[in-house]
Amino acid sequence: MLNEERIILMARMASYEKGEGRENVKIGNYFRSDYIAAQVLKSVICAVIAFLLIFALYIVYNFEPLMENLYEMDLMAFARDVLIYFFATVASYGVITYLVSTWRYAKAKKSLRCYYNNLKKLNSLYTESK
Amino acid sequence: MTVLLEVRERLKLIYSKYEAVLLPVAKFLLAFLVFNTLNSRTGYMTQLNDTTIVLIVALTCSVLPAGVMVAFAAAISLAHMYALSMEVALVGLCAYLVLYLLFFRFSPRDSLVVLLTPLLCAYKIPYVVPIVVGLLCGPSSIVSVGSGVFVHYLIELVTDSASNIKLMGEEDVLAKVRLIIEGITGNKSMLVVIAAFGVTVFVVYMLRRLPVNYSWTIAMITGAMVDVVILLIGDLLYEINISVSGALLGSLLAVAVAKVIEFFRFCVDYSRTEKVQFEDDEYYYYVKAVPKMTVPVSTKTVKRINSPQAREAAGAKGASRPTARGDGSGRGSARTSSRPQGRSGRSVVVKNSMSEGTGNGYEEWS
Numbered sequence: 001m002l003n004e005e006r007i008i009l010m011a012r013m014a015s016y017e018k019g020e021g022r023e024n025v026k027i028g029n030y031f032r033s034d035y036i037a038a039q040v041l042k043s044v045i046c047a048v049i050a051f052l053l054i055f056a057l058y059i060v061y062n063f064e065p066l067m068e069n070l071y072e073m074d075l076m077a078f079a080r081d082v083l084i085y086f087f088a089t090v091a092s093y094g095v096i097t098y099l100v101s102t103w104r105y106a107k108a109k110k111s112l113r114c115y116y117n118n119l120k121k122l123n124s125l126y127t128e129s130k
Numbered sequence: 131m132t133v134l135l136e137v138r139e140r141l142k143l144i145y146s147k148y149e150a151v152l153l154p155v156a157k158f159l160l161a162f163l164v165f166n167t168l169n170s171r172t173g174y175m176t177q178l179n180d181t182t183i184v185l186i187v188a189l190t191c192s193v194l195p196a197g198v199m200v201a202f203a204a205a206i207s208l209a210h211m212y213a214l215s216m217e218v219a220l221v222g223l224c225a226y227l228v229l230y231l232l233f234f235r236f237s238p239r240d241s242l243v244v245l246l247t248p249l250l251c252a253y254k255i256p257y258v259v260p261i262v263v264g265l266l267c268g269p270s271s272i273v274s275v276g277s278g279v280f281v282h283y284l285i286e287l288v289t290d291s292a293s294n295i296k297l298m299g300e301e302d303v304l305a306k307v308r309l310i311i312e313g314i315t316g317n318k319s320m321l322v323v324i325a326a327f328g329v330t331v332f333v334v335y336m337l338r339r340l341p342v343n344y345s346w347t348i349a350m351i352t353g354a355m356v357d358v359v360i361l362l363i364g365d366l367l368y369e370i371n372i373s374v375s376g377a378l379l380g381s382l383l384a385v386a387v388a389k390v391i392e393f394f395r396f397c398v399d400y401s402r403t404e405k406v407q408f409e410d411d412e413y414y415y416y417v418k419a420v421p422k423m424t425v426p427v428s429t430k431t432v433k434r435i436n437s438p439q440a441r442e443a444a445g446a447k448g449a450s451r452p453t454a455r456g457d458g459s460g461r462g463s464a465r466t467s468s469r470p471q472g473r474s475g476r477s478v479v480v481k482n483s484m485s486e487g488t489g490n491g492y493e494e495w496s
């Protein structure tokens with residue numbers, strides 16, 4: 001005998017698993033600290049690559065003035081400035097990623113809790129029918 | 131209104147029935163439009179302007195995720211930039227990589243926004259984007275809208291500078307790079323539009339979530355006003371020559387489009403709002419429930435009930451004799467037909483039923 005409530009619940013859960021749930025299940029497989037650390041690490045790598053690209057463009061853009069003043073400019077001060085910008089970029093991007101991934105983890109966990117409650121409900125519906 | 135709601139329900143039914151076909155077709159059309167627009171705006175690599183190639187790429191995109199369409203669009207634009215000048219392509223590649231690494235990582239599911247923003251900007255109707263994105267997506271989509279605006283201005287810069295770049299010789303590598311970088315960093319118009327669209331998305335998102343009546347309408351109108359005001363302030367501060375009438379008309383169009391989207395996504399009847407209050411062991415609940423506007427779709431089913439014997443008898447005895455009127459006892463075959471068939475003496479049930487089984491249909495016997 002078909003149980004309408006059970007079918008509706010299963011359809012909703014299947015739709016969740018197919019869409020938003022897939023990403024949430026992936027996030028839910030991690031411990032909170034592991035997930036956030038992995039995201040921050042990825043972001044740091046991305047930020048380093050992005051900074052290098054922007055720095056390369058900056059060098060090409062200012063190539064002629066840099067070459068002209070190469071022997072007159074304070075190279076140590078220039079390197080210090082570049083490093084400050086580098087660490088500021090990477091650190092700020094890391095902090096933003098930390099905040100976003102913390103929020104995403106909490107949201108995914110909340111959503112998964114609802115999903116697991118539905119699983120329990122489905123299980124109880126099966127038990128009732130037997 | 132009932133007719134519109136019925137049309138909406140019918141459209142939903144059609145979509146759910148033919149989703150497997152409609153979705154790839156929509157993706158194909160979007161991809162075709164995006165690649166064609168890109169080719170018509172740039173078109174420096176003549177091999178890519180061939181319609182056959184565009185069709186093949188669009189067909190490929192129709193069965194792949196939307197992210198692939200973004201990758202193809204980026205590759206095609208880079209190919210056009212490369213045909214113009216390798217230096218321009220390198221700057222473009224760096225810009226796309228930085229966008230992907232720093233911004234697009236946070237909202238990878240907004241591929242459609244990244245594609246539609248430059249497309250609508252190219253057709254001079256960009257004001258639809260922030261309002262619709264604010265209504266349908268979250269605040270993280272600000273990044274996607276900003277990226278889309280950046281891509282539009284990058285392509286515009288390349289097309290505007292194309293004649294100068296062509297005049298430069300092979301040896302002017304640095305000058306070409308400088309021209310493009312200066313064009314990007316000094317583009318106040320781009321910064322103002324990104325700021326205006328970002329704030330608009332945020333305002334629309336925040337307002338449409340408010341628990342007040344007509345929150346979506348309030349959000350879209352306020353968003354349109356905020357958008358125009360920020361653009362005008364930017365115009366006054368930086369003299370970026372934004373067309374005021376264009377912004378006003380575009381915002382009106384955006385509100386109209388947003389109303390259509392509201393009809394499909396958030397059609398509620400505030401006159402039947404219910405406020406209930408209850409409690410359990412841990413909490414008091416103050417609940418405001420706003421019912422959705424829905425009408426069941428009527429479906430017309432013509433059911434013929436007759437027995438094979440009666441049909442045969444009717445056929446044998448010919449047209450001169452009155453025929454069996456059908457037994458109607460449930461023994462006969464039931465078919466669906468929309469056309470009565472001569473005088474063979476069959477019973478036809480025309481049933482105008484409601485899809486949700488509300489039971490207010492009627493039956494007619496002939």
